[in-house]
Amino acid sequence: MDELHFTNIHLDPTVTYFLFIGELKAYGLNKFVAKALEREFNTPFKAISIAPDLIDTTAFNNLAVFNPTAKAEIEAAGRKVAYRTPMSIFSDKLSKSAYINSLLKTLLEQQDHVFVWMFESRPELNLGHKDMVTLLGPKADLIEHLNDKTWQYETFSKVAPVVDFMICCGSEALEQGLKELGERSPHGMFVSASHSAGGAQSMVCQCADDALGRFTCPETHYLISGYTPHTHDPTVLAVVGNDSEVYVAGVADMNIVDGNKFRGSTFPSVLPASVQTDLRDYTAAIGRELGKLGFRGIYGCDYIVTQNEDIFFIEVNARKQGTTMEFCSALEQLLPKGAPSLFDMEAHAVLHDKLPTDKKEPDFDAIINGNLHWGTFNHKVETDVVTTSEIKQSLPERTLFAQTAVDGLHGHIVLEHTGENVLVKAGTFLGRVAAVAATRKDMLQELKKGTNRLAESIVNRETNRY
Incomplete structure (x- = not known):
């Protein structure tokens, strides 16, 4: 079965499972999805992950690496290889996979429903079993339309300033x-x-x-x-409940290089509180427009802010953002215990067409002046490189956030490193860094340590631009 590159899936007939389909950069979010389903149905859930990533799999449980071209790529390279597979192609091939369809059939024999979540809903994913399989997220048939940048500017220029x-x-x-x-x-x-x-x-x-x-x-x-000269590239994460209910999680600052390449984010934003208020208001207005179209779930909006604090909308990402894990982990510490997470809200919106009534708004002023700072860095290689060493994830990311919130500790972790002696193809993630600290200064120092560790794990060290 060439299409299945790796699996360590072991089914327990007493457990209720859901499926995560997508790249392993979102694997850590499974814990929040499980809690959201448990909140809805009052029964334990566990994840089965299906991903295309050809990376070190030792840190992942109940995982199937589905990659129809892996064998040919490895044979051509003569070594282990890491490369990105477009989600459109992955979703289409996976829908036709005998292994995946057999797995789904087995699950439906031991439970009456299977929930599926993706980082970005893809219309190419078609698992059948219409009344027995539910996508926990925005409707996939909306995505192509919502991702159209020309449509975005024509539509959202009515509710937010644009260049x-x-x-x-x-x-x-x-x-x-x-x-x-x-x-x-x-x-x-x-x-x-x-x-x-x-x-x-x-x-x-x-x-x-x-x-x-x-x-x-x-x-x-x-x-x-x-092109508008600007001093900040903020991003805002939010959840659409319906055409009138939108929950805004907060504002982070993106690291953009060469004008259009995203490399990571830091939180909380260093922008003035009044500017952040406007950013949240614009994002909520855009979310209500998305809600009118039937969009339900997590999304993000990117902006630029000039030296004079003028705000301009850049784009909507009708999907989870790259920093959704960090936002979820931070809100877990910043909100009252038991408050709905972003995935609680997304699940509730999909299943009930509204946000949960017990949602809690963040105290944005307290966050800006608070003692929980996080930052991320994505090392996407710009040329083919070969790794000389591997970097293991040292602890769960949520644990790092909890340690900082409780004890004021600071540190960083390297996530999803490709492994040792791997040919990493241009445009592929070598790995990611998440840093957390009680102060921005300490967080940036930890972020630098992590980016240096990533750079030192390849033969031809690339210049880190953070």
């Missing part, structure tokens, strides 16, 4: 649009295909020729905007 922008269809229209916008954009332009994430299919350019050499499709819709 000067134009929408162009095809390379000829793009050329004309860049000429027009370039005349009033002294600092350059940002160009993005209608669907782009994490810096893929987007760029910051100083002249039209740079963009026209890269974007040549005559049918693609493009968003172009004047």
Whole structure:
């Protein structure tokens, strides 16, 4: 069975299981999903994870690594290899897998329903059993539409401030649009295909020729905007309950390099409280618009803030954010014991079309001036590299947050490292760092330690840009 690269799944007929389908960067969130389901149904739940990641699997329980191209990639490389598989392709192949369908059939023989969650709902995932399998998250058939950057700007410019922008269809229209916008954009332009994430299919350019050499499709819709000099790149995480109920978790500051490449975040944001209030208000307004379309669940909004504290909307991510685990772990310490988590709220929104009545709003002023600071760094390699050593995760991330909140300790952990003697292909995560401390200074020091450890685990050390 070539498609199944690894498994350590052992089913207990007395346990109720749910499925997590996606990259292992979200594996730690299974604990919050389990608690959300237990809260809803008053029975214990455990996760079965199905992921494409070709990394060290010793830290993961009840895991199946499903990767139809793994054997060919390993044979071609002549060694262990790590690379990213597009979730659209992964979801489609997995839906047709005999192993996965057999696993699902077995689960449905011992329990009457199976819940599934994904980092981002994918329309390509089709597990059948319509009345017996439920996706805990936004409806997958909405995602393609909501991820369209051109639609986002046309829609959300009505409820949040946006930069000067134009929408162009095809390379000829793009050329004309860049000429027009370039005349009033002294600092350059940002160009993005209608669907782009994490810096893929987007760029910051100083002249039209740079963009026209890269974007040549005559049918693609493009968003172009004047590049706006700014001092901060905040991101806001929230949950849509329905078209009137939105819960905003907080504001973090993103680390963006080369104008469009996300490398991590820090929390709490260093922006003034009044600016953070406006950011939360804009995000809630955008969430209500999403709710009108039937969106239910966790989402994030990215912005820029200028030196004069002007705010501009950049994009909506209609999915979990890369720092959802850190937000969940922090809120677990910052909110009253037993308060609903973000996943409690998402599950309740999907199942009941509203947020739980016992939700608790964070004390944002206390958080800004508080003693719980976290930061993350994603080391995505820019060229093919080979690892010389492995870095084991030293403790659960939630434990690190609890230790800081209770005892004021500070530290960092390295997550999802690819392992030793692995060819890590360009565009793939070498690993991630999470740092937690009682002060921002200590947190940044721990973050630097972690990023250095990651950089030192490869043959040709790359420059860390944090």
